[in-house]
Amino acid sequence: MGKGELHIVSTGNQRPEKLAEIAGDIHPYITALHIREKHKTAKEIYQLIELLLDSQVPASKIIVNDRLDVAHVMKLCGVHLAYHSLPIGPVKENFPDLRVGCSVHSLEEAISAQKQGADYAFFGHVFPTQSKPGSAPRGVEQLRSVSSSVSMPVIAIGGIKPGNVNEVMEAGAKGVAVMSGVLEANQPLGKVKEYVSRLSISNKFR
Numbered sequence: 687m688g689k690g691e692l693h694i695v696s697t698g699n700q701r702p703e704k705l706a707e708i709a710g711d712i713h714p715y716i717t718a719l720h721i722r723e724k725h726k727t728a729k730e731i732y733q734l735i736e737l738l739l740d741s742q743v744p745a746s747k748i749i750v751n752d753r754l755d756v757a758h759v760m761k762l763c764g765v766h767l768a769y770h771s772l773p774i775g776p777v778k779e780n781f782p783d784l785r786v787g788c789s790v791h792s793l794e795e796a797i798s799a800q801k802q803g804a805d806y807a808f809f810g811h812v813f814p815t816q817s818k819p820g821s822a823p824r825g826v827e828q829l830r831s832v833s834s835s836v837s838m839p840v841i842a843i844g845g846i847k848p849g850n851v852n853e854v855m856e857a858g859a860k861g862v863a864v865m866s867g868v869l870e871a872n873q874p875l876g877k878v879k880e881y882v883s884r885l886s887i888s889n890k891f892r
């Protein structure tokens with residue numbers, strides 16, 4: 687069996703040049719880089735992605751939050767739709783080659799996303815994370831229930847560290863999405879390699 691997927695999600699507050707430098711180092715080892723810059727305009731996101739492309743990050747590994755226009759114009763691999771975004775169904779119908787994903791936080795949301803044609807879903811937050819202060823984590827058992835109820839890939843997000851990768855893969859996740867664990871690490875490339883080695887090992891037992 688192949689490796690589990692490793693998705694890296696931008697923090698929304700890193701300097702574009704810094705993100706591009708890290709992304710240039712880590713892209714060969716990751717499945718996708720998610721550009722989640724909710725406070726940036728389309729033009730700012732476009733400029734950030736230009737920097738990434740200049741750093742040799744392939745467009746085929748970049749997924750952008752919400753902005754179908756940017757994904758289309760820049761020939762990116764996918765778009766991650768938010769609650770306020772265009773609905774999944776019409777996006778998939780009009781852009782069948784685009785990988786269309788979304789975040790889900792319950793079994794009902796996961797089933798609905800799959801019915802609408804989502805290619806994948808992030809489920810979280812599985813563990814405590816500084817990104818969701820004061821909000822209780824949903825835990826590994828809810829991840830297991832969601833993963834076993836849908837056929838689309840479910841990616842675990844929220845508080846994912848190398849040490850809990852095995853647990854979420856065993857619960858049926860097809861991979862993990864990581865923000866702070868890599869992008870706020872002292873040595874992002876070294877961290878990515880740690881995640882990759884855990885993803886390979888854990889998949890052997892599935």
Ligand SMILES: Cc1ncc(COP(=O)(O)OP(=O)(O)O)c(N)n1
Pocket residue numbers: 695720721722749750751752765766768788789808
């Ligand atoms: C491009 C991209 N990838 C992943 C996400 C994570 O989505 P989500 O969990 O919905 O983010 P929050 O709304 O929980 O902050 C994203 N937004 N964009």
Ligand SMILES: Cc1nc(C(=O)O)sc1CCOP(=O)(O)O
Pocket residue numbers: 695789809810811812814815816817818843844845846863864865866867
């Ligand atoms: C963007 C996002 N969405 C989540 C969700 O549960 O929907 S958790 C999350 C942030 C994950 O960051 P970290 O890897 O630093 O815990």
Ligand SMILES: [Mg+2]
Pocket residue numbers: 789810
């Ligand atoms: Mg979310």
